[in-house]
Amino acid sequence: MVDDILRTPGAVRDAERWTAHNYHPLPVVISSAEGAWLTDVDGKRYLDCLAGYSALNFGHRHPQLIAAAHAQLDRLTLTSRAFIHDQFADFCRELAELCGKDLVLPMNTGAEAVETGIKVARKWGYQVKGVPAGQATIVVAEGNFHGRTTTIVSFSTDEDARADFGPYTPGFTVVPYGDLDALAAAIDENTVAVLLEPIQGEQGVVVPPEGYLPGVRQVCTDRNVLFIADEIQSGLGRTGATFACDHEGVVPDMYLLGKALGGGIVPVSAVAANSDVLGVLKPGQHGSTFGGNPLACAVAIEVVRLLATGEFQRRSSELGERLRAGLEGLVGKGLVAVRVRGLWAGLDIDPTLMSGREACERLAARGVLAKDTHGSTIRLAPPLVISEEEIDLAVAALAEVLAA
Ligand SMILES: Cc1ncc(COP(=O)(O)O)c(C=O)c1O
Secondary structure, three states, rough: OOHHOHHHHHHHHHHHHHOOOOOOOOOOOOEEEEEEEEEEOOOOEEEEOOHHHHOOOOOEEEHHHHHHHHHHOOOOOOOOOOOOOOOHHHHHHHHHHHOOOOOOEEEEEHHHHHHHHHHHHHHHHHHHHHHOOOEEEEEOOOOOOOOOOOHHOOOOOOHHHHOOOOOOOOOOOEEOOOOOHHHHOOOOOOOOEEEOOOEEEEOOOOOOOOOOOOOOOHHHHHHEEEEEEEEEOOEEEEEEOHHHHHHHOOOOEEEOOOOOHHHOOOOOOOEEEHHHHHOOOOOOOOOOOOOOOHHHHHHHHHHHHHOOOHHHHHHHHHHHHHHHHHHHHOOOEEEEEEEEOOOEEEEEEEEOOOOHHHHHHHHHHOOEEEEEEOOOOOEEEEOOOHHHHHHHHHHOOOOOOOOO
């Protein structure tokens, strides 16, 4: 009976019928959104506590971003990089200034930014550092998540992400995350880069021990190795600063950015670095048909301008403390541990109570959407426009779920 009335069950069935099952979404079918709120096909409202894995840091349909997109749609959407368009220089300059770097190379998805970083680091290694041809290695961390291409999954330590996708790309050395001695020991004369997430998001918002990132910076400087910070999920305001590296005063050689850079409207990613690094690329050696397209640049310029005000970083930092206080109050009441940086939280639920998936299903039933990472860990990453009352609402829903 209910099936006949509600549109959700049929829409879920259709989606399952017609797509490869490379995701396991919650059975919620969204049709519109505004700010921190989503509405499904049956008119039920949900508080968004995932924000498109941080792609929606500024909330759904932020007016300034939507206006920029509309204006650009009416003028020019795509040229390819064969020609220059009038949004390109402003985007690259403003993003470079936000990052404190000389140059920007725009791409589309996060994985493409990571691939770009790997290619640039290898070329830098051969042409600047003098590594023998074909010998370059990059040090990465256990528990990493950098995307889904064949090269990137080659150095994943998650068997689901990696198994049966070989043959794998060589040239990567995996070390435990947060262990500076292990990282230093893994570097040799052929190491061109260390590639790290300053906070491991997919792993469950894992924050490395204090001093680790400055230590990595120092080791990289001492050993003539590039420090590449994958800030695709952690950057652009999520943690209460422009970059997660900022919390420890660390400046990497290369920022990898994505997700929120597209304002939740278009996929936009970028690599930002100084000209001694990005300058190794010459025409014909790298590119993307859609990378840096006019629509992407027009939206991303406004994203950078929103961040340049500092307002979102401040909100994230201040509201993050409220989120932290609420979540820490649940430790021992169904939560085993919480890790919070800005409006980004990893919660370990007592595994004897329920899985992360079950917790997310129960939260959804109470009108809050979140996502499990693995096991009994879930992640909260609400849009940075969320209010104090909405944070309290999310924490109260979680308390109910844990108590039920
Ligand atoms: C840290 C990090 N790097 C890279 C990626 C890949 O980005 P995309 O899915 O846009 O390719 C992600 C996506 O979750 C990420 O969290």
